[in-house]
Amino acid sequence: MSERALNYEYCDQLVRDFEDVVEQPIISKSSVYYTGVDLGTACVVLAVLDENYKPVAGAYRYADVVRDGMVIDYIGAIKIVKELKQQIEAKLGIELIYGAAAIPPGTDTLDSGAVKNVVQAAGFELTNVLDEPTAANKVLKIQNGAVVDIGGGTTGISILKNGEVVYIADEPTGGTHFSLVVSGAYGMSFQEAELYKREARNHKELLPVLKPVVEKIASIINQHIKDHDVEEILLVGGTCCLAGIEDIITKKTGIFTHKPQNPMFVTPLGIALSC
Ligand code: ATP
Numbered sequence: 001m002s003e004r005a006l007n008y009e010y011c012d013q014l015v016r017d018f019e020d021v022v023e024q025p026i027i028s029k030s031s032v033y034y035t036g037v038d039l040g041t042a043c044v045v046l047a048v049l050d051e052n053y054k055p056v057a058g059a060y061r062y063a064d065v066v067r068d069g070m071v072i073d074y075i076g077a078i079k080i081v082k083e084l085k086q087q088i089e090a091k092l093g094i095e096l097i098y099g100a101a102a103i104p105p106g107t108d109t110l111d112s113g114a115v116k117n118v119v120q121a122a123g124f125e126l127t128n129v130l131d132e133p134t135a136a137n138k139v140l141k142i143q144n145g146a147v148v149d150i151g152g153g154t155t156g157i158s159i160l161k162n163g164e165v166v167y168i169a170d171e172p173t174g175g176t177h178f179s180l181v182v183s184g185a186y187g188m189s190f191q192e193a194e195l196y197k198r199e200a201r202n203h204k205e206l207l208p209v210l211k212p213v214v215e216k217i218a219s220i221i222n223q224h225i226k227d228h229d230v231e232e233i234l235l236v237g238g239t240c241c242l243a244g245i246e247d248i249i250t251k252k253t254g255i256f257t258h259k260p261q262n263p264m265f266v267t268p269l270g271i272a273l274s275c
Contacts, residue, residue: 014269022057027092028050035048035275055269065077068170102115105133105158137270140234142234144231148249149237157225181210
């Protein structure tokens with residue numbers, strides 16, 4: 001197996017293991033636990049690894065406490081992180097001490113420590129705050145390629161050279177636009193469309209409806225990568241859960257595009273690995 005295939009396998013296995021422990025935590029005798037806290041626009045995720053960096057527990061909740069990477073409901077964010085932390089602690093029968101977090105690239109001055117403060121106020125000893133693509137790349141292990149993070153409000157494009165982030169961009173097209181298209185096409189409210197879109201069983205039917213928005217995202221990717229040597233594209237972020245999105249992006253960019261099993265969990269796992 002080639003090195004890249006091995007890395008895809010590592011990433012997919014880690015995410016599969018995490019999905020399993022979200023359902024059924026593993027009670028281990030680890031001497032230490034590392035928690036990655038991912039505060040997203042649509043979703044807050046906690047990923048817990050043991051001393052061998054194996055997933056043992058996780059929890060997530062759809063929430064509206066962050067917008068475009070900025071904490072807009074500080075008290076609400078603390079409450080959710082605290083509740084998810086307590087929920088995991090009760091299942092594992094331990095206290096989670098160490099936590100790390102990530103912020104969208106280029107937002108450190110705008111964030112002014114809000115994400116860090118949320119994680120600390122929720123009861124974690126903060127060990128690290130890193131940027132999201134760097135966190136994702138702890139799992140993806142790209143040397144020369146792009147991480148495309150299609151979240152709720154935006155699409156983040158990060159280009160890596162020799163494993164380091166060398167270029168970032170954030171464009172205001174994301175899963176919210178997908179929901180608006182579904183809402184218009186099916187005459188549903190935004191909230192109904194949002195839930196309909198998340199159901200995997202509806203994806204086959206939705207793909208042709210959503211193809212123009214995916215193609216728009218692919219053309220945005222093309223604009224940003226055109227001056228770089230991008231050998232592969234790795235998709236992360238909740239919107240990439242849409243079945244078949246990777247094929248449209250491969251076709252429009254002409255670059256091999258890999259989607260890990262459940263792309264929503266890559267960044268939180270990468271944050272936990274950096275804890
Ligand atoms: P941002 O990156 O914009 O700050 P975020 O980090 O909260 O947002 P994610 O949690 O990565 O974003 O993704 C949220 C988006 O993913 C939402 O638009 C949501 O509807 C969409 N999404 C989540 N699960 C699915 C799914 N199973 N199928 C399709 N879309 C999904």
